[in-house]
Amino acid sequence: NKTELTLLGLGDMGTALARAWLAAGHPLTVWNRTASRAEPLAAEGAKIAGTAADAVAAGELVVVCLLDDASVGEALAGVDLTGKDLVNLTTGTPAQARARAEWAEERGARFLDGGIMAVPPMIGAPESGGYVFYSGSRALFDAHHGALAVPAGTMYVGEDPGFAALHDVALLSAMTGMFAGISHAFALIRKEDIAPAGLAPLLVNWLTAMAPYAYGTAGHLESGDYTKGVVSNLAMMVEGNSTLLRTAEEQGVSAELLTPFTALMERRLADGHGDEGTTGVIDLLVR
Numbered sequence: 001n002k003t004e005l006t007l008l009g010l011g012d013m014g015t016a017l018a019r020a021w022l023a024a025g026h027p028l029t030v031w032n033r034t035a036s037r038a039e040p041l042a043a044e045g046a047k048i049a050g051t052a053a054d055a056v057a058a059g060e061l062v063v064v065c066l067l068d069d070a071s072v073g074e075a076l077a078g079v080d081l082t083g084k085d086l087v088n089l090t091t092g093t094p095a096q097a098r099a100r101a102e103w104a105e106e107r108g109a110r111f112l113d114g115g116i117m118a119v120p121p122m123i124g125a126p127e128s129g130g131y132v133f134y135s136g137s138r139a140l141f142d143a144h145h146g147a148l149a150v151p152a153g154t155m156y157v158g159e160d161p162g163f164a165a166l167h168d169v170a171l172l173s174a175m176t177g178m179f180a181g182i183s184h185a186f187a188l189i190r191k192e193d194i195a196p197a198g199l200a201p202l203l204v205n206w207l208t209a210m211a212p213y214a215y216g217t218a219g220h221l222e223s224g225d226y227t228k229g230v231v232s233n234l235a236m237m238v239e240g241n242s243t244l245l246r247t248a249e250e251q252g253v254s255a256e257l258l259t260p261f262t263a264l265m266e267r268r269l270a271d272g273h274g275d276e277g278t279t280g281v282i283d284l285l286v287r
């Protein structure tokens, strides 16, 4: 007796989710604004609803995976959500998730927000390590864990409906910094006789080796002692930064991806914290 599922949104991600649930034998009703995107799924066993309201009426567990929060509001405007369990896998901000939770509860639904840490090919492929952060109604999460765990792993991060989005964005923000660093590294060798394909594995190994830096930072924040276990002190690193910036100049590469962070390190050093690592930068960021 598998849960009657409804899925609104058949973009790249929604379609991958639909296929994972169909493959696992879940009864599934789907709806997409552009109806033609639903057709291929009918052959795979999905029921196609003509309207979002019909789709919602057909399912006990209603999952939405649309472009953004505004499209969720548009798709569900005027739809009866009474007694439904609504799971929002649309990427948004923590404040949007909290407002959407209130909106859903006012309409008589339990609400769970999700942040997908996977790209579509990782959906329905447990070995890929993809997972979804969930926050909001614990009762909904527990009641439907079996169905929710089909497309990807699950990680419940709290009753606050904004926490899934916050965890999602924290990881994506860290990734953005990593992408910036990778971009700068390739820019440095761009005009030289160095093969990008040769630099790539070196970057991967180095970034992997450095990633546990996050544990040290967490230790500093939790103890309040930002000097604990520091093996590369801020005074030394700021000195090293001048080598990074001069090399960029020598290579004819803009340092604009580096300077926001190096400037913060300099400010923290100027405040007299040369024996710390970079944890103090966090205090400069938090307003």
Ligand code: NDP
Pocket (backbone or CB within 6 Å): 009, 010, 011, 012, 013, 014, 015, 032, 033, 034, 037, 065, 066, 067, 068, 070, 071, 072, 074, 075, 089, 090, 091, 092, 116, 117, 118, 119, 120
């Ligand atoms: P797509 O651009 O492929 O699909 C967008 C979907 O939203 C389509 O079904 C589209 O319908 C629908 N849509 C857009 N605007 C509206 C509207 N006003 N009313 C109704 N439906 C609307 O995006 P994805 O499927 O890739 O992404 C969906 C969500 O999943 C996003 O929030 C994204 O951030 C998140 N996500 C995606 C990942 C990815 O790698 N793809 C990774 C992690 C999260 P139509 O077909 O009619 O245009």
